[in-house]
Amino acid sequence: MNIKDRNKILALLEKDAKLTTKEISVMLAIGEDDVKKEIKSMEDEHLICGYHAFINWDKAEDDKISALIELKVTPQRGMGYDSIAKKIYEYPEVESLYLMSAGDYDFTVILKKATMREIANFVTTKLAVIEEVRSTSTHIVMTKYKEFGVSLADGKKDKRMAITP
Amino acid sequence: MRDFVCKKIKNLKPSGIRKLFDIVNEIPNVISLGIGEPDFDTPWHIREEGIYALQKGRTFYTSNSGLEELRNEICEYINRKYNLKYDAKNEVVVTVGGSEAIDIALRAIIDSGDEIICPEPCFVSYQPCIIMSGGVPISIPLSAENDFRLTATQLEAAITPRTKALLISYPNNPTGAIMELEDLAPLVDVIIKYDLLVITDEIYSELTYEGKHVSIASMPNMKKRTILINGFSKSYAMTGWRLGYALAPANILKYMLKIHQFGIMSAPTISQYAAITALRDGDKDIEMMREAYNQRRRYLIDAFKEMKLSCFEPYGAFYVFPNISEFGMTSEEFSEKLLKEENVAVVPGAAFGECGDKYVRISYACSIDELREAIKRLSRFVEKLRCK
Numbered sequence: 001m002n003i004k005d006r007n008k009i010l011a012l013l014e015k016d017a018k019l020t021t022k023e024i025s026v027m028l029a030i031g032e033d034d035v036k037k038e039i040k041s042m043e044d045e046h047l048i049c050g051y052h053a054f055i056n057w058d059k060a061e062d063d064k065i066s067a068l069i070e071l072k073v074t075p076q077r078g079m080g081y082d083s084i085a086k087k088i089y090e091y092p093e094v095e096s097l098y099l100m101s102a103g104d105y106d107f108t109v110i111l112k113k114a115t116m117r118e119i120a121n122f123v124t125t126k127l128a129v130i131e132e133v134r135s136t137s138t139h140i141v142m143t144k145y146k147e148f149g150v151s152l153a154d155g156k157k158d159k160r161m162a163i164t165p
Numbered sequence: 166m167r168d169f170v171c172k173k174i175k176n177l178k179p180s181g182i183r184k185l186f187d188i189v190n191e192i193p194n195v196i197s198l199g200i201g202e203p204d205f206d207t208p209w210h211i212r213e214e215g216i217y218a219l220q221k222g223r224t225f226y227t228s229n230s231g232l233e234e235l236r237n238e239i240c241e242y243i244n245r246k247y248n249l250k251y252d253a254k255n256e257v258v259v260t261v262g263g264s265e266a267i268d269i270a271l272r273a274i275i276d277s278g279d280e281i282i283c284p285e286p287c288f289v290s291y292q293p294c295i296i297m298s299g300g301v302p303i304s305i306p307l308s309a310e311n312d313f314r315l316t317a318t319q320l321e322a323a324i325t326p327r328t329k330a331l332l333i334s335y336p337n338n339p340t341g342a343i344m345e346l347e348d349l350a351p352l353v354d355v356i357i358k359y360d361l362l363v364i365t366d367e368i369y370s371e372l373t374y375e376g377k378h379v380s381i382a383s384m385p386n387m388k389k390r391t392i393l394i395n396g397f398s399k400s401y402a403m404t405g406w407r408l409g410y411a412l413a414p415a416n417i418l419k420y421m422l423k424i425h426q427f428g429i430m431s432a433p434t435i436s437q438y439a440a441i442t443a444l445r446d447g448d449k450d451i452e453m454m455r456e457a458y459n460q461r462r463r464y465l466i467d468a469f470k471e472m473k474l475s476c477f478e479p480y481g482a483f484y485v486f487p488n489i490s491e492f493g494m495t496s497e498e499f500s501e502k503l504l505k506e507e508n509v510a511v512v513p514g515a516a517f518g519e520c521g522d523k524y525v526r527i528s529y530a531c532s533i534d535e536l537r538e539a540i541k542r543l544s545r546f547v548e549k550l551r552c553k
Contacts, residue, residue: 012460016533023533026467027460158531162189163182163199163510165289165338 001038005030009038010048015149017051056152057113058144064113066141069123070105072134081106084132093122105137116140177293181516185500189510196539197510197531201338203402203483204530205457208450211401211443218438225434229426231259231410232437238444239410243395246370247380249388255415258422259432259440263368263396263409265425268294270364270392270411271332273420275300279329281364284315285518286486288338288366292518295332303328306520309477309488313342317351324359331356333381334366336373339517339526340486341462341479346379353384362417363391368409369482371400371451374459378481382412389414392421397436399482400451401443406436458483461529461536468540472547483530486514490523492550500525506549507542 008028012019021039025032042048057064073084081099088109089097096110109127111119119138128136145153182199189195206212230236236253243249251257260266267290275281277299283291284305292302305323307313315333335344344352356363363381370378382391396409411421443450465485469476476487489499496513504510512528514521529536 019533023464023537026463027533029463158197158204160200160202160204161186162195162197163186163512164201165180165182165512165516 001030001034006038006042009035010042013039013048013051054148054150056144056147058152062113064115065119066113066144067111067119068139068141069109069111069127070137070139071107071109071127072105072136073107073130073132074134075106076132084130087130087132088127091122091126093118093126105135173296177296180289181497182289182512184497185504185510185513188501188504192504192508195504195508195510196535196542198527198529198536198539199510199512200528200530201484201512202404202530203399203454204532205402205454207401207403207406207439208443208447210446211403211439211450214442215406215435215439218435223434223438227259227431227434227437229431230257230422231432232434232441235259235437235441235444238441239412242444243393243412246378247383249380249383249393249412251412252415256412256418258411258418258425259437260396260409260411260425261429261432262398262407263366263394264290265429265432266394266396266409266411267291267332267364267366268298269421269424269428270394270413271295271298271300272424273417274330274362274364274392276329278327280325280327281330281332282320282323282328282361283332284319286313286337286339286514286521286524287332287517288334289516291332291334300329301327304518304520306518307340307342308520309475309486309524312477313337313340313486314344314348315352316348317355320352320355321359324355324361328359328361330362330364332364332366334368336367336369336378336479336481338369338482339484339512339514339521339524340477341482341484342477343373343375343378343479343481344381345376349379349381349384353381353387356390357386361390363387364394365391366394368394368396369399370395372455372458372483373481374455374462375480392417397440397443401440401447402450402454403436403439403443406433406439408432408436408440458529461531461533464533464536465527465529465540468536468544472540472544474547483528485527485529486521486524487527488523489525492547496522496525503543503546507546509539509542509546 012024021032021035025035075081093111095112098108123138236257239257240251240253271294275298280301280303281295282303284307295302303323305319365381382388382393392413394411397403474487479485496515500511500513512526514524
């Protein structure tokens with residue numbers, strides 16, 4: 001399949017993973033078998049890495065918070081950052097981990113939502129004690145306005161009149 | 166007391182969607198496929214420009230024909246899209262939506278009793294506007310067999326010595342039909358032969374899914390006998406900004422401007438500033454919306470095929486116009502029953518002209534999730550009717 005069609009499939013799935021292969025095939029005018037085959041191969045390549053529900057946890061009733069941590073580290077000779085990264089991302093508490101290009105820190109760690117106590121505990125007893133970590137700076141997310149391209153602040157309400165010519 | 170209201174207005178038929186509109190508002194959880202405007206918000210960079218204009222205090226009248234900068238951009242755009250050159254000084258007027266442009270075009274050309282040919286089904290305001298201008302609307306009923314395209318034979322048969330102009334709109338609301346180059350060419354011959362003017366409402370031009378939109382104004386020898394109307398509502402999702410424009414030869418535009426000047430003064434200033442940005446930087450927005458509409462269009466057409474609902478394939482706008490005559494109901498009966506039994510709102514085809522009564526208009530200016538649910542309800546409804 002050409003790159004353009006492949007990207008179209010990805011764009012649709014990224015927005016709505018619940019679309020069936022039949023629906024994708026109809027919407028893009030690509031044969032359903034081709035769509036199936038392409039999705040399968042993108043899954044095999046780990047280009048599509050999963051299908052998740054997008055949840056606004058702030059609406060679920062809990063007292064958990066999100067935290068983002070900036071980590072400064074000392075890279076290891078011959079290993080670069082990869083081995084340090086592994087020591088961090090293997091923790092189930094870590095939701096995302098990015099190596100950053102510039103600035104005064106190296107890694108951005110985003111933690112799964114947890115209580116303040118759990119976060120403090122994780123940072124001090126797990127992250128800060130990793131040998132190569134020189135410093136940590138923890139930020140608490142106060143309000144999420146937008147995530148995965150969806151605005152969380154605005155409702156879904158249709159502002160149009162129900163029938164217009 | 167005397168009856169003060171003018172007879173001409175009293176005798177105008179009320180809009181065919183009013184009744185349904187009242188029922189819809191009584192029912193909760195309606196999925197409306199009856200909306201004739203984009204579901205997208207106006208792109209943020211365009212809204213931002215409107216906000217900026219407000220902050221800068223750009224809240225005064227503009228010149229009657231509109232901001233010079235905007236007229237320049239309009240001419241640039243039309244040239245880029247259709248290879249048509251208009252003079253920004255004398256051949257453009259910025260109007261309050263395409264609607265005002267239609268109105269002033271008709272008023273500028275109609276002498277009492279002049280006939281204006283208007284193929285149906287068509288947008289609800291054409292015929293009333295013709296009548297209000299003192300003209301006589303002559304309808305040509307179009308049919309799905311011809312893909313709702315106007316043929317030269319049909320046009321020629323409708324022409325009388327009183328015929329002054331032809332009023333067309335492609336891509337079409339409500340049918341979704343388009344006219345391609347080879348459909349327009351034979352029409353042009355008839356138009357020139359009988360020395361007619363054409364008013365062409367191309368408000369949906371950017372929403373063409375197969376091939377490129379062709380403006381009749383760009384056909385040989387047609388520019389001088391064409392009033393070209395377009396606007397921002399559909400292409401940039403700017404309905405509430407109320408902004409459109411008309412392009413016409415200076416000797417006609419001059420008189421349209423006269424009506425606009427006395428009746429309107431100038432189009433909303435803030436909207437005009439936002440529109441400049443839309444024309445300059447809005448191509449990617451159009452692209453994104455067109456792709457989304459096209460996906461939904463294919464989705465609906467496929468669903469109708471599965472339902473075995475007779476429907477010609479529309480290539481433009483955001484409507485499909487399936488034929489419901491197999492159920493032995495008028496379009497209004499069908500729409501009302503569908504609304505009451507399945508909470509799905511569609512617009513009866515009769516609202517767009519008598520010949521539309523075999524059809525209903527379904528808008529796909531809504532999300533796939535809504536379409537999926539609406540299709541489920543519609544096919545249940547259709548099955549029920551067929552089992553009777």
